Amino acid sequence: MTSFFAQEVRLSKRHEEIVSQRLILLQQMQNKFGNQNTEKGSQLQAAETAFKRNLSLLKDIEAAEKSLQTRIHPDPRPEVVSLETRYWASVEEYIPKWEQFLLGRAPYPIGVENQNKAENTLQNETQQ
Template identity: 75%
Template sequence: MTSLIAQEIRLSKRHEEIISQRLMLLQQMQNKLEGQNKEKVSQIQAAEVAFERNRSLLKDIEAAERSLKTRIHPLLPPEVVSLETLYWASVEECIPKWEQFLLGKSPYPIVAVNQNEAENQNETESAVQKEAQR
């Protein structure tokens, strides 16, 4: 009987030790969880601050880009704009000729232009000579 009481006392002490260790582990887990939650909140706040900083930097870069574009490309005079428009219209007009040449379906287009200019110049010279003879 004494051995049963001694064994009961030992088991009771062991039970108290296990309960004590369990409470200590639960407290450690709770502390660790709180620390992780604080760290997560801190990281979220840091990410929000970084996001706002990046947005501000992006706005500054866009403003600087607009400023540089206006300095590099100031508004052109109307005459220049008109010439530019005429230039691009002539380029678009010549695209089909060059496209055919690049596809190998027609001769070099500049030769035809030079021949046309030469023909126009010959016609002009002929007309001037006829006027001079009259």
Template identity: 80%
Template sequence: MTSLFAKELRLSKRHEEIVSQRIKFLQQRKSKLGDQNKEKASQTQAAEAAFKRNLSLLKDIEAAEKSLQIRSHPLPPPEVVSLETLYWASVEEYIPKWEQFLLGRAPHPIGVENQDEAENTIRNKAQQ
């Protein structure tokens, strides 16, 4: 009976050791999981900060690019734009006449008698 009692006592101590080790391992695992969650949250914050920084840098680069484009190709004064528009309107108006002349199917579109009239038309459009 003593041997059974001693055996029971040894088994009980061994059981306590195993339970104690189990609790220690569970605590280590819980601690490690908590550390991993903290690391993941930290990495997520770092990624969000990097994304915001990159977005800000991209906007700055686009603004600088736009500024450089404006400096390198400034818009002409409104008078020049107006004259340019009138010029291209005149060109489009006379294309069919010149096309026939260049193909050899019609006489010169602005003859000596029509030249004054054409110049007056151009002057009138420029004054408008």
């Protein structure tokens, strides 16, 4: 009986040791988890601050770029705008004809006689 009692006391002491080790480990885990949460919070705050800073820098760069563009390329004169508008209207007019030619479904869109006239006019102008 004494051996059972001694074994019970030994097991009880061992149980207390294990429980105290468990409590220590739980406390360490809670501390580590708290530190990780604090770290994550500060990292999130730093990331948000960096994002705001980068966004501000990007806006500043875009404003500077726009300012430089207006200095380098001022608004075109009305004559240039008119020529550009007529050019694109002409392009849009000829797109269907050229599209069929480029897809191989139609002959060359400008007649040979028109092309020869243009070449002759160009040659006459260069000779003068």
